[in-house]
Each structure stands twice: as C-alpha cells, then as structure tokens.
Amino acid sequence: MELVDTLCLTAILLSLLSTLVQRDSTRYTKxxxxxxxxxxxxxxxxxxxxxxxxxxxxxxxxxxxxxxxxxxxxxxxxxxxxxxxxxxxxxxxxxxxxxxxxxxxxxxxxxxxxxxxxxxxxx
Structure with a gap:
C-alpha cells in the first residue's frame, strides 16, 4: 500500500512540474x-x-x-x-x-x- 501511495504522489508531483515548465516556456513566446x-x-x-x-x-x-x-x-x-x-x-x-x-x-x-x-x- 505504501508503494502505491508513493507512486501516486510521485506522479502528481511530476505532472505539476511538467505543467509549470510548459507554462513557463510559453510565457515569452514573442x-x-x-x-x-x-x-x-x-x-x-x-x-x-x-x-x-x-x-x-x-x-x-x-x-x-x-x-x-x-x-x-x-x-x-x-x-x-x-x-x-x-x-x-x-x-x-x-x-x-x-x-x-x-x-x-x-x-x-x-x-x-x-x-x-x-x-x-x-x-
């Protein structure tokens, strides 16, 4: 059960990090x-x-x-x-x-x- 919780938490953190990086890369497109x-x-x-x-x-x-x-x-x-x-x-x-x-x-x-x-x- 702890392994599943750790994997879920890791997946959530990675998705938040990728969202932040993608948003930051499109901020100054001009x-x-x-x-x-x-x-x-x-x-x-x-x-x-x-x-x-x-x-x-x-x-x-x-x-x-x-x-x-x-x-x-x-x-x-x-x-x-x-x-x-x-x-x-x-x-x-x-x-x-x-x-x-x-x-x-x-x-x-x-x-x-x-x-x-x-x-x-x-x-």
Missing amino acids: MPPGPTPLPLIGNLLQVNDNNKKCSSCFSQLSETYGPVMTVYLGGLHLVVLVGYEAVHEALVQHADAFAGRPELPLFKMISKGFGRCFNLQQV
Whole structure:
C-alpha cells in the first residue's frame, strides 16, 4: 500500500512540474530566441562561464542565436543586442520599442536617485 501511495504522489508531483515548465516556456513566446534558461537562475551559468567578460560570452551566444537574443538572469529577462548593426537598428529605427529600462532596486539605493555611473575598467 505504501508503494502505491508513493507512486501516486510521485506522479502528481511530476505532472505539476511538467505543467509549470510548459507554462513557463510559453510565457515569452514573442521574445527573440535565446539559450534555454534553468529554473530560478536562468542563464547565469552560461554568462559567467570561467570568468570571461560578458561581451565575449554574448558574442559566442550570438553565433548560435543571432545578434538579437533573450537572456534570463534569474527572474529578469533581457533582450541582448550584439553588434553595431543590431544596436543601430534598435536605437535609431525602433527607438520607441527600446526606450524603457528596468528599475533595479540595488542601483537605485546606491545612486540615491541621482542616476547611474559604472566603472567598466578591468581589474
């Protein structure tokens, strides 16, 4: 009897998990193609691969997915543009679609609402 209960519970959990994965995969169907994200962490393992610069990781991913791709960093989904042509087309020809920026609470706390400043020098 315990074996039957265990199998029923396992079947219920697997069906719930498959439903969640299927629902999550169809949530952003209008987004550009990109690497398949892992649950909770997204594509953090692919972007932070062996302490490479993000630009080299994105260049490598763009060979597979093209110059416009979607990358998931945790719960945040980002559209990444790689290359001059893709950035120029987005910012000049489709400026209205790319005008928004997400408000990140950590940066808002650090900058105290006065804007953003990043030091991109390699240490």
